[in-house]
Amino acid sequence: MRINVTVRQLHAFLEIADEGNFSKAAARLHVSQPALSRTVRLTEDALGARLFDRNTHAVELTPSGRELLPIARRIVSEFNESMSDLARFTEGRRGRVRVTILPSMAQSILSDGIATFCAAHPDIEFLVTAAPADSILASVERGDMDVAITVQPPPDGHFSFRHLLTDEFVLVCRADDPVLHGVLADSPLSWQVFDRRPYVASTVGSSVRAATDHAFMRRGMTVRPAHETSTVQLAGAMISAGLGVGVLPRIALPLLSQSNLVSRRLESPQETREIGFVTLQGRSLSTASRLFCEHLETLALQMQLD
Structure with missing residues (x-):
């Protein structure tokens, strides 16, 4: 059996039960006494039971009213708590952010950003x-x-893109690598170093490999990797072991733990990649997700200024 009683009606019922007086309850609810009486009558009609006994001196709960009282308190309380949770969610004070990121960026900005x-x-x-x-x-x-x-x-119209930062590709090599002989510390190196030194590349299909292959193609260079690896950490370990030199995005350098590695800028035009937030076209973000993206934008701006 479906009973059509609203939370508003239950709230009115509770106010009358607590006050024991229709006039006082109406004042607390900011409605007229006739309007409150109509609300009670509709509630009683929906329940098929009288809720209050009224006389000139007092308002008392009927047996059905006393039975409804704890039920109404529980329903109104749970409704208010649920609406409070919803308000916290819509305001971005509660919720879950589901974010996926390129491995080369996870340590440099995301972990600190979340913290x-x-x-x-x-x-x-x-x-x-x-x-x-x-x-x-x-x-x-x-x-x-x-x-x-x-x-x-x-x-292609499937995704929306919101720019976060521009990331530069740099040469990574050992501090004692021959390509650095006679080169000042702040001087960029020529892309031609990859004609003379073994190249440790990212695997085909990665965003880093796609960008570096494009960079070589733009310069009319054919560079065959001596070694390939799937992660920045492994690339760093192989370069550290003397197996060659590599090209990595600057933002990924914190992933390299080897103390004998250095990075150098490559000659102009610099090779960069645009990094940003990607969402499905037409899909709205939760407030928490939107606020987190704005927070990362602030951090990225600080990184560029430092």
């Missing part, structure tokens, strides 16, 4: 994954992730 964001928003939870660019876009399109932090996708 500082959670300090100000302690009730926000995060689900974070790191994946190659093609997998990232697929997870956003499926709805598994809310936002991706990755390279700018093709303009």
Whole structure:
């Protein structure tokens, strides 16, 4: 049996039960006494039971009213708590942010960004994954992730892109590598060094490999990797072991733990990649996700100014 009683009606019932007086309850609810009486009558009609016995001196609950009282208190309390939770969610004070990011960026900006964001928003939870660019876009399109932090996708209308930062590609080599002999510390190196030294490359399919292959093609160079690896950390280890030199995005350099490695700028025109927030076209972000993206924009701006 479906009973059509609203939370507003239950709230009015509770006010009358607490006050024991229709006039006082109407004043607390900011309605007229006739309007409150109509509300009670509609409630009683919906329940099929009288809720109050009234005389000239007092208002008392009927047996049905006493039975309804704890039920009404529980329903109104749970409704108010649920609406409070919803308000906190819509205001960005509660919720879950699902973000996926390129592995080369995860340590440089995301971990610190989450830490500082959670300090100000302690009730926000995060689900974070790191994946190659093609997998990232697929997870956003499926709805598994809310936002991706990755390279700018093709303009095919599926995704929206919001710029976060411009990342530069740099040469990474050992501090004693021959390519540095006679070169000042602040001088850029020629891309031609890859004609003379073994090249440690990222694997085909990664965003780094796509960008570096494009850079060589623009310069009319054919560079065959001596070695390939799937992660920045492994690339750093192989370069540190003397197996060659590599090209890595500057933002990924914190992932390199080897003390014998250095980075050098490559000659103009510099090779860069545009990094930003990618979302599915037409899909709205939660307030928490939107605020987190704005927080990362502030951090990225500070990084560029430092």
